[in-house]
Amino acid sequence: MSPSSARRVPGLDSVYSDNLSGAQAATRHLLNLGHRRVVFLANPQTDGYLERQKGFVTVMKEAGLTPEIQPSAYSRTQAARDIGPLLDHADRPTAIFAHNDQSALGVLDAIAARGMRAPSDISVVGYDNTSASTPPGIALTTVDIHAQDLGRTAAEKALQRLTEPGAPTIDVASEPTLIVRGTTGPPPHAA
Numbered sequence: 513m514s515p516s517s518a519r520r521v522p523g524l525d526s527v528y529s530d531n532l533s534g535a536q537a538a539t540r541h542l543l544n545l546g547h548r549r550v551v552f553l554a555n556p557q558t559d560g561y562l563e564r565q566k567g568f569v570t571v572m573k574e575a576g577l578t579p580e581i582q583p584s585a586y587s588r589t590q591a592a593r594d595i596g597p598l599l600d601h602a603d604r605p606t607a608i609f610a611h612n613d614q615s616a617l618g619v620l621d622a623i624a625a626r627g628m629r630a631p632s633d634i635s636v637v638g639y640d641n642t643s644a645s646t647p648p649g650i651a652l653t654t655v656d657i658h659a660q661d662l663g664r665t666a667a668e669k670a671l672q673r674l675t676e677p678g679a680p681t682i683d684v685a686s687e688p689t690l691i692v693r694g695t696t697g698p699p700p701h702a703a
Contacts, residue, residue: 525673525682527666529657534688535567538609538637538655541690543575546698547607547635551580553595553619555611564611564639580605584615591618592625599626599634606634606699613638613645616652620695631697641691651694658686 542550552568565581572579584594591610598604599622610616616638623630630636638645641656669682 523681525669527662527669527682527684528686529662529688530685531563531657531688532567532570534639534655534657534690535564535609536571537688537690538639538653539568539571541653541692541696542607542609542635542637543571543577545607545635545696548577548699549580549603549605550577550607550609551582551595551598551605553584553591553608553610553615554581555584555586555615568609584611584618586612586614588614588618588621591615592622593618595619595622599623599628604634607637607696608634609637609639611639613640613642613652613654616654616695617644617650620650620652630695633700635696635699637696645693653693653696654691656689656691658688662686 539550550572552565554565569579582594582598584591591614595608595618608616608619610619616636619636620630623634623636628634636652638652638654639657640659641654644650645652645654665684665686669684673679673682
């Protein structure tokens with residue numbers, strides 16, 4: 513069996529990012545900035561990244577806050593549609609933590625369409641630190657899963673499995689890193 517990368521697959525060789533701790537770091541960052549109404553924009557819960565939502569929920573509950581979850585999809589366009597009603601509400605969230613960078617870009621699209629800006633009106637955090645999160649004008653705060661390192665380690669472990677087919681199951685977790693850029697800041701004064 514060859515290692516999977518980015519997520520853990522019980523019983524199989526796995527090289528993955530610790531999504532639980534990455535989501536906890538992102539959520540704590542928002543809470544430390546003073547946000548109390550934070551929404552998690554969740555991708556379909558049939559995927560392999562449930563730990564991201566779990567990390568968000570855990571930190572919110574530890575802080576005595578109600579975790580709010582808005583279901584969505586991987587599509588940037590769909591994320592913008594799904595978050596729209598929350599942005600239009602008088603008691604809108606002050607921060608949105610999106611399941612991945614594509615969804616976070618959809619949130620930024622929805623914010624811009626309403627004449628608002630991140631972070632002065634609402635803070636936004638993505639996940640994965642993809643190339644889409646770094647262009648000038650975007651500067652998305654995100655969680656870096658260190659994808660290149662994960663790929664390199666997965667390849668090394670796959671070669672190891674070929675030379676040692678009877679070795680115990682490989683289970684390697686890497687620690688993601690919160691990358692703070694320009695889409696997060698304190699909540700607006702009216703919040």
